[in-house]
Amino acid sequence: MLGRLRRGTAVAGLVLAAVLGVGSWTSADAQTPLTGPPPGSAEWVADTALGVRLPDPTNASPAEVAAFFDALAPDQQRQLAFRHPQVLGNLDGAPVPLRYLANSLALAQERAREQARATDASLLPEEREQAARKAARYAELTGRQLLVFDPRGRGQLAEVFGDLAHAARTAVLVPGSDVDLASSDRLAAMAKELRAAAKDQVAVVAWVGYTTPVGVGLDAAREELARAGAPRLERLVAGLAPLTGPATLFCHSYGSVVCGQSAPDPARVSGLVVFASPGLGLERADELKVPVWAVARNPEDWISNVPHVSVFGLGHGADPTSPGFHARLLPSTGSHGHSDYFAPGSASLAAFAALAATGSPTTA
Incomplete structure (x- = not known):
């Protein structure tokens, strides 16, 4: 028993050392996840102007x-959109x-608010600078198809490319560390x-809808x-799903942990594609009810240095590219580093596109 405990402690130490020692990615910035209903939900629930009870964002299903x-x-x-933009804009199931x-x-409201703060002499200079940056970011997002917009904390959003109602298929991209409202353009x-x-056959949702880890620290090593x-x-x-049919989830890095924890329903998700993954x-x-594809790591991806174990709450389990995991493997030739699996001309992007468009990683 003592020997097993010592081995477990040693493995945990190796996991922690590996996770906290990946060069410039290291960060100790612990994040508090954004949970609960969107801003303004209390006012939404209390609104009786239409003579009907509005669905409670806390517990109403899509x-x-x-x-x-x-x-x-x-x-x-x-009327509801104009009275409660931050609630309705984030309400899954709404048109x-x-x-x-x-x-x-909501974006216009937040932009005006931050512009006012940027010139408010009662605020500290750093607060005015932060407000100016937010206002500039909101200006960049103006006119885009936003399915989610929540300015709280580091901010969350989901941007849609294409026509969800008429595209043949839909893909959802789930990011890993360091992606938030300010950096969602990546x-x-x-x-x-x-x-x-x-070839524009697919509608794609870039979903930055959860609090991602900052850097590669304890948050990235835990679930x-x-x-x-x-x-x-x-x-x-x-x-x-009622509008688009089942979507394919493309899960990058820590995003693959989110996808693995989401218990995807085959009626809503046609499959998971994980790449640069530390594990799910x-x-x-086969613990999931949908097909899982895993992309072979390119030689320059530092994620290869992270041990695939789960000990004392650290690590994310088996390597999804290993034979024992039984995922369907995809090539990565032509990609470079941790975040370049969508590189034009790469084998990984070609497989992604075929999967997104047809449900098969090859066009043959």
């Missing part, structure tokens, strides 16, 4: 939300065009590459942020 909006006239739907409208209104660039490689993010991902795909928090792919 199906219940969809049924509620189906019973409203278009002008009633728009997609209505969410785009609501989020454009994920958006992957979405654009995937859509272009699939707490993934467990908090997984239900948010489940609600997203549950809200989309699972020992075998």
Whole structure:
């Protein structure tokens, strides 16, 4: 018993050392996950102007939300968007065009608020500078198709590329560490590459809808942020599935832990594609009810240095590219480093595009 304990402690130490020692990626910035309903939910629930009870964002399912909006006239739907943009813009199950409208209104409100703060002499200089940066970022996002917009904390959003209602298939990109509202264009660039490689047949959602780890520290070695993010991902795909059919999830790095924890439903998710993955928090792919594809790591991806174990709450389990995990393997030739698996001309992007468009990693 003592020997096993010592070996377990030694392995935990190796995991921690590896996770905390990956060069410039190291960070000790612990994150508190953003959970609960969107801002303004109390006012939404108290609103009786339409003479009906509005669905509670805390516990109403996407199906219940969809049924509620189906019973409203278009002008009633728009009234709610203008009165409660931050709630409606983030309400899974609400009509997609209505969410785009609501989020454009919420974005404009937040931009005006931050612009006012940027010139408020009562604030500290660093507070004014931060407000100016936020206002500039909100200006960059203006006019985009936003399915999620939540400015709290580091901020969350989901941006849609293509037409969810008419595309043949849908893909959802789930990011790893260091992606938030300010840096979401990195994920958006992957979405654009995937859509272009699939010859615009696929609608792509760049989903920054959970609190990601900052750097590669304890948050990245543990599953707490993934467990908090997984239900948010489940609600997203549950809200989309009646419109789009089952989506393919493309899960990068720590995002693969989120995908693994989300217990994907085959009626809503056609499969998972994991790349640069530290593990899914699972020992075998068949623990999930949907197909799992894992991309072979390119030689320059530092994730290869992270041990694939789970000890004392550290690590994310088996290597999804190992034979024992039983995932379906995809090539990575032509990609470089940890975040370049969508590189134009790479074998990984070609397989991603084929999977997104047809459900098969080859076009033959």
